[in-house]
Amino acid sequence: MKKQHIFQNALLTLLMLFGLAACQDREILTIENQSPAIVMDLSQEELFLDSNFPDNLALTIAWDVAKYSQPTELKYKVEASADESFEVPYVMGTVSGSQRVVSYTVGEMNKAAQTLGLTANEQGSLYFRVSSYIGEAGEYVTSTSNTTMLTITPYELEYPTFYLVGGATAAGWDAGQAIPLYKTSNMSYIYTYLTGNEPFRFLGQTNWNPLNYSIDQAGTRENYRYFKQVSSNLVQDGDENMKFTGTSGMYKISIDAATAVQSIEVEASPVAGWDFPEIYMVGSMNGWSATAPLTMAQVSPGIYEIVTPLGADAEFKFIGQKDWGDLEWGNILKDNHGYSGYVGPKGDNGNVKFVGNGGSYKVTVNLKAGTYTIVSQ
Incomplete structure (x- = not known):
């Protein structure tokens, strides 16, 4: 009886080993x-x-x-x-x-x-x-x-309009005063003042909702994630904003909203300042004489205005000295002649072109924000 018991145990052990091997074989499946x-x-x-x-x-x-x-x-x-x-x-x-x-x-x-x-x-x-x-x-x-x-x-995609807001910007945290960027197709630009080590983000309207745009990475609110590529002077700041880490001054912000890109680049403007003692207007209304320009009045730091007649073929620029020196602003982007409402510095601008009726217009340039306006009087 004892030998039979030993034989039964050995047989059971052998069967268990075969069973385990079979199970292992079943777990390794070749799927063809x-x-x-x-x-x-x-x-x-x-x-x-x-x-x-x-x-x-x-x-x-x-x-x-x-x-x-x-x-x-x-x-x-x-x-x-x-x-x-x-x-x-x-x-x-x-x-x-x-x-x-x-x-x-x-x-x-x-x-x-x-x-x-x-x-x-x-x-x-x-x-x-x-x-x-x-x-x-x-x-x-x-x-x-x-x-x-x-x-x-395909047809032309409708890309977002970006509105700049935050402690780093000239608009501050007032969503109603958020500064829109100049948009042409998938690209958006602005030359504007940024304060170093301060946060900001972009809105899709002059309100806090519904659209907000920040860095697309973990830690940012899911519905705020947008920019897949950012320049080295931008970092995440909390779950809503990004922070500008550069030195305070004037910068060019460039956004590529193409779906496969969605990038933002922030680079220093060739004109670092924005608050000057005198700003002048020179163009078709004074024969393009930089030595005898029209003087604009400073109404607040970085903001200047003038009331002047503008005809049907009016063209002009803004200068910061009575000659064609380094302080020059015109319609944003190189050789971009027209009326965009945005200024670019020397080397990246064209003439402001405005179709007036010969009457008086108030021309205002805000160098800190990077904008200008022309309003009939």
């Missing part, structure tokens, strides 16, 4: 892809996107089921690219389970096209593919479909 996730159809071969109907359905993409040697929960990633090699893919979206059809609106397609660098109002090409993958972040791509091309004409 048996068919790719092939894009079956694009609902359109050519798209002309109309900015008047951003919520309209534009494109539907469908594909068949990827098959694997083991039952596997798959996810699918839909990607677009401006080139057939997908060197810089744009993720349109991800789906899981049995879903094998996705649809995109006019606005979504336009965002994809512009993010990938297609030119507004010009016909271009987008390429699409679908990848099946395993894992939460798509780290295990199991197969990729064939590539399908779409001809598309």
Whole structure:
């Protein structure tokens, strides 16, 4: 009986070892892809996107089921690219389970096209593919479909208008006085005063809500995260703001709001000051004579004004001396002639051009804020 008992124990131990080995073998599964996730159809071969109907359905993409040697929960990633090699893919979206059809609106397609660098109002090409993958972040791509091309004409995106507010700015913390930046397409600029080691942020309106823009990183409020790239003199400050760490003075702020960029650069202005004893106006109204300019009155530090007639072809600049020296301001950005309401220093400006009626106008320039206004009197 004792020998039989020993034999039974040995047999039981052996069976347990085989069972454990079998369990381990079952945990190491080899999943082999048996068919790719092939894009079956694009609902359109050519798209002309109309900015008047951003919520309209534009494109539907469908594909068949990827098959694997083991039952596997798959996810699918839909990607677009401006080139057939997908060197810089744009993720349109991800789906899981049995879903094998996705649809995109006019606005979504336009965002994809512009993010990938297609030119507004010009016909271009987008390429699409679908990848099946395993894992939460798509780290295990199991197969990729064939590539399908779409001809598309995008429209110009409407980029945010940024309003500067905060302790570092000329506006202070008064949202009603927040300073808008000069915007041209995806780029926004201003030459303005910044106080060192003080916080600020951007609003999307002259109010605290609904839009706020700050650095896109952990610790910033989720709905305030925007700037993916920031210059070295900006750091996060609390959950709402960023802080300017440079020396107090005049700076050029440049924002690229392109979806794939969303950057902000702050660099020193070539004219560091903003409060001068005298500011003059020179242009078509005085024959462009810098030695005999029109003197502007200083109404407060950095703010100057003059009342003068302006005709239909009026052009002028502001100078800080009675000659064409370093102190010069005109319409913001190099060779940008017009009436933007923003001043740029020498080397980065054009003439202010204003169509007047020959009557009197009050011209006010605020060098600290980086703005000017022309108001009929």
